[in-house]
Amino acid sequence: MNAIIDKAMLKRFVEGSILPVMLLLIWYFLSKARIIDALTFPSPSDVLNGFLKVWKEGLLAENLLISIIRVSKGFLIGASVGYVIGIMIGMSRIAEKMISPVFNAVRQVPIPAFAPLLVLVSIGEPSRVLFIAIGACYPVALNTVEGIRSIRKEYFEVGNVFRFGRIRRFLKIILPSSFPSTLTGLRIGLSVSWLLVVAAEIFISSGGGIGDMMWACRETSNIDLVIVCIVTIALVGFTMNYLMQKLEIIFSKWRLTR
Amino acid sequence: MLSIDRNKVSTVFLGLLVPLLLLITMEVVGTTEILPSQIIVPPHRIYALLLDMLSTGELFGHLRCSVVRVLSGFAIGAGAGFLLGVLMALVPRLQRALTPLLISFNQVPLFGWVPFLMILFGIDEQFKIVFVSLAAFFPMLLNTFEGIHGVPIVYLEVARAFEFNNGKLMRKVLFPAALPSIFTGIKLSLGFSWMSVIGAELIAASEGVGFMIVWGRQLFQMDIVYVGIITVGTVGYVMFRGLEVLESSLMKWHRKNV
Numbered sequence: 001m002n003a004i005i006d007k008a009m010l011k012r013f014v015e016g017s018i019l020p021v022m023l024l025l026i027w028y029f030l031s032k033a034r035i036i037d038a039l040t041f042p043s044p045s046d047v048l049n050g051f052l053k054v055w056k057e058g059l060l061a062e063n064l065l066i067s068i069i070r071v072s073k074g075f076l077i078g079a080s081v082g083y084v085i086g087i088m089i090g091m092s093r094i095a096e097k098m099i100s101p102v103f104n105a106v107r108q109v110p111i112p113a114f115a116p117l118l119v120l121v122s123i124g125e126p127s128r129v130l131f132i133a134i135g136a137c138y139p140v141a142l143n144t145v146e147g148i149r150s151i152r153k154e155y156f157e158v159g160n161v162f163r164f165g166r167i168r169r170f171l172k173i174i175l176p177s178s179f180p181s182t183l184t185g186l187r188i189g190l191s192v193s194w195l196l197v198v199a200a201e202i203f204i205s206s207g208g209g210i211g212d213m214m215w216a217c218r219e220t221s222n223i224d225l226v227i228v229c230i231v232t233i234a235l236v237g238f239t240m241n242y243l244m245q246k247l248e249i250i251f252s253k254w255r256l257t258r
Numbered sequence: 259m260l261s262i263d264r265n266k267v268s269t270v271f272l273g274l275l276v277p278l279l280l281l282i283t284m285e286v287v288g289t290t291e292i293l294p295s296q297i298i299v300p301p302h303r304i305y306a307l308l309l310d311m312l313s314t315g316e317l318f319g320h321l322r323c324s325v326v327r328v329l330s331g332f333a334i335g336a337g338a339g340f341l342l343g344v345l346m347a348l349v350p351r352l353q354r355a356l357t358p359l360l361i362s363f364n365q366v367p368l369f370g371w372v373p374f375l376m377i378l379f380g381i382d383e384q385f386k387i388v389f390v391s392l393a394a395f396f397p398m399l400l401n402t403f404e405g406i407h408g409v410p411i412v413y414l415e416v417a418r419a420f421e422f423n424n425g426k427l428m429r430k431v432l433f434p435a436a437l438p439s440i441f442t443g444i445k446l447s448l449g450f451s452w453m454s455v456i457g458a459e460l461i462a463a464s465e466g467v468g469f470m471i472v473w474g475r476q477l478f479q480m481d482i483v484y485v486g487i488i489t490v491g492t493v494g495y496v497m498f499r500g501l502e503v504l505e506s507s508l509m510k511w512h513r514k515n516v
Contacts (some may be wrong), residue, residue, distance in 0.1 A: 010418055014353040015351070016354060016355065016356055016357060016358035016359075017358065018355060018358050019355050019356065019411075020358065020362075023359075051478060061304060094272060095450055097268065097269050097272035097273055098272045098273070098275055098276050099273075099276065101272070101273040101276070101277070102276045102280075105277075105491070106491075108491040108492070108494050108495040108498075109487055109490055109491035109494070110449075110452055110453035110456045110457075110490060110494060111453065111457050112453060112456045112457035112460055112468070112489075113468070113486065113487050113490045113491075114472055114473070114487070115462075116460070116471050116475035116483055117459060117475075117480075117483055117487065118480075119475060120475060120480060121297065158407075172296075183387070191367075194367055194370075194490075195367035195368055195475055197368035198367050198369045198370050199367075199368075199457060201460065202369060202372060202373075203460055203461070211369070211370075214370070214373045218373035218376060219282055219375055221377065223377055224373070226373050226374050226377065227371075227374070229373075230366055230370050230371070230374060233366060233367060233370045234362065234365035234366040234370070235365070237365055237366075237367055238365045243425075252334075256391050
């Protein structure tokens with residue numbers, strides 16, 4: 001049985017890698033035969049050498065660290081604010097009526113449009129962090145509200161029988177039942193934050209970070225390093241998303257065993 | 259009857275409360291120069307500028323430029339995404355060959371492509387169209403694929419029992435069943451396109467709403483920035499609502515015709 005699964009997986013793997021490998025080979029031979037000029041577009045080995053160079057110099061790790069710290073700050077601020085907004089809208093009808101219209105109106109604005117405004121309100125690092133926070137806030141708020149809305153009525157009725165107050169109703173019913181949905185919001189919020197940190201570093205440049213590094217490499221036409229940056233950004237984004245998904249699975253299992 | 263009316267009144271009143279307070283605060287802070295009125299512009303000046311830019315046609319000129327960009331990029335990207343999504347759902351071999359490649363490309367956050375695309379396509383119209391197409395491509399591809407791939411096998415068996423040919427199968431079974439998912443794709447695609455065109459115009463443009471916002475910031479005329487943000491949000495909302503109306507009428511029409 002296992003052998004069959006392994007065979008099927010192997011077949012899938014081979015089928016899936018044909019195209020990427022072919023593209024790499026074509027790229028390699030086109031550069032080797034000088035059909036692609038090395039000055040206008042680097043060869044795969046140029047990219048590899050570029051990677052080794054910035055890795056040894058520590059440039060890549062240094063900028064990556066700046067971006068990760070920046071994204072953590074923005075995400076933490078945005079997610080916390082989003083969670084509070086979500087809980088308020090979900091728990092109180094008055095708050096819902098007061099906040100929802102403003103929240104929905106502001107949500108219509110594509111986030112890049114806020115960048116020039118933020119630059120004037122606060123200079124440099126706070127404006128980048130705030131930019132990320134705005135983006136991280138929406139998915140967390142929306143998913144939290146959705147999570148609260150989908151809690152079964154019986155739970156609240158049981159809570160009423162036990163005469164739960166607001167705080168106990170939140171701690172015993174709302175928080176645990178809506179958290180899986182919030183966690184989905186956190187995952188989406190984190191990937192939006194990672195998208196926006198790159199955007200923030202391009203829009204509000206010269207503060208370091210992987211996006212800033214990529215932008216500087218564009219200005220000096222170092223395409224090999226631009227490609228290194230793109231791959232790094234993609235890998236980090238993938239890892240973040242993967243870890244958050246694992247967290248969701250662990251949490252849902254933990255809930256089932258309780 | 260009276261209680262419903264009262265409920266409605268409270269909804270409207272509470273909904274207007276926060277925006278009104280915000281406007282009044284901005285007006286007071288701006289006119290009394292507690293904070294410099296260049297940063298917190300009194301709303302009456304924003305409103306006056308909005309009317310002025312509408313009457314001179316300046317706003318409309320920028321808007322038309324952005325909308326043309328968004329529609330051409332969206333048409334290319336979403337069109338390609340739709341076609342590839344359909345093909346991948348119908349041809350399993352193609353799906354297995356392309357999936358890993360497409361997934362890895364999709365890991366790159368949208369703005370991570372900007373420097374690379376700017377090197378390849380320059381900073382003019384071509385770069386913006388390619389960038390917007392890229393933004394529109396993946397959401398459309400994923401949702402089209404999932405919509406058609408997720409059509410229940412029972413439907414296909416019924417179609418086979420009636421000996422539908424491929425064209426009829428597509429028109430009568432696959433496409434209608436996938437329509438909700440396809441519409442989700444269109445809405446997401448258009449949203450990403452709108453965000454990306456504003457982003458691209460912030461970085462490099464001499465016309466368009468995104469450019470207008472940056473230009474206002476460079477002149478330190480924040481009222482232009484506010485007008486730009488309001489415009490971008492409103493137009494995004496109108497496009498989204500338009501699609502929702504189209505979707506519901508299409509669904510109704512479809513139900514009538516089955």
